[in-house]
Amino acid sequence: MPELPEVETTLRGIEKPLSGAKIECLRIRDSRLRWPIPDDLGARVEGRRIVSLQRRAKYILINLEPGSLIWHLGMSGSMRIVNKSTELRKHDHVDLVLSNEVILRYNDPRRFGCLLWADDALAHPLLRSLGPEPLDAEFNGTYLYKKSRGRRIAIKSFIMDQKVVVGVGNIYASEALFLAGIRPARQASRISLARYDALAVHIKGVLQRAIAQGGTTLRDFSQADGRPGYFEQQLHVYGREKQPCTLCGHAISNKVIGQRASYYCPKCQI
DNA sequence: CTTACCGCCTGTCGGC
DNA sequence: TGCCGACAGGCGGTAA
DSSP states (O other): OOOHHHHHHHHHHHHHHHTTOBEEEEEESOOOSSSOOOTTHHHHHTTOBOOEEEEETTEEEEEOSSOEEEEEOTTTOEEEEEOTTSOOOTTEEEEEEETTSOEEEEEOTTOOOEEEEESSGGGSHHHHTOOOOTTSTTOSHHHHHHHHTTOOSBHHHHHHOTTTSSSOOHHHHHHHHHHHTOOTTSBGGGOOHHHHHHHHHHHHHHHHHHHHTTOBOSSSOOOTTSOOOBGGGGOSSTTOTTSBOTTTOOBOEEEEETTEEEEEOTTTOO
């Protein structure tokens, strides 16, 4: 999926046209997402006004007050702002049609995303047990250090666990570990507080820089205006197997950790 | 509680 | 050129 920077980029791209707008209707062309889109969702939102939008973890929340649409982009989802004469593309599964001529169009080839309703989104089972936002002050080295005591899993799997910290996926986990000089397979319990301090700083830094670049586009992702994200050119290790390390020139390795490709420099990351 | 693994889907790419 | 398997940015469910 879109990780945190891609979801944040999407949110920023749709916030202005959607905020305060009235929902004309919800057009569902294919409801077979990760969970089926509820049958009554259209009736539930039709004619109502969008009060605000927010991101929590990798979820986009469209608040109608009371109640929210809970929208996740899955692995391959994207949203675009279009109008009624915009031609449909393959996998354009949902349109949120607003009365101001604006249409929010959701495209998701793999259909791993979801579109659900909750009276209280943050209390929804999918969101209830999520860890802290990585850009919040409460997320820091001390938090990671305490949370990791007794955890034998690889540090990369640990920071990708949404109960530990949200928003960090396969790309940015690899990048943050490179910047912090930590080998992705290292056990989470065997990392010092000082190194967790550095890791927290680099998680925040890489996410912020990626947001500033509109996210990373590898294949499916695009911003709400259709442009790609531009962070790919700043990736140090992700997808760079056998290419030279940007710091020392050694070839980048790729090892499977927790069923996911994991890129690192065997010289710079210990 | 933790950890490891499966599977949901379509599209693309590399190897033969 | 065509076919086939491996793999892809996520994540809930299950089993041990």
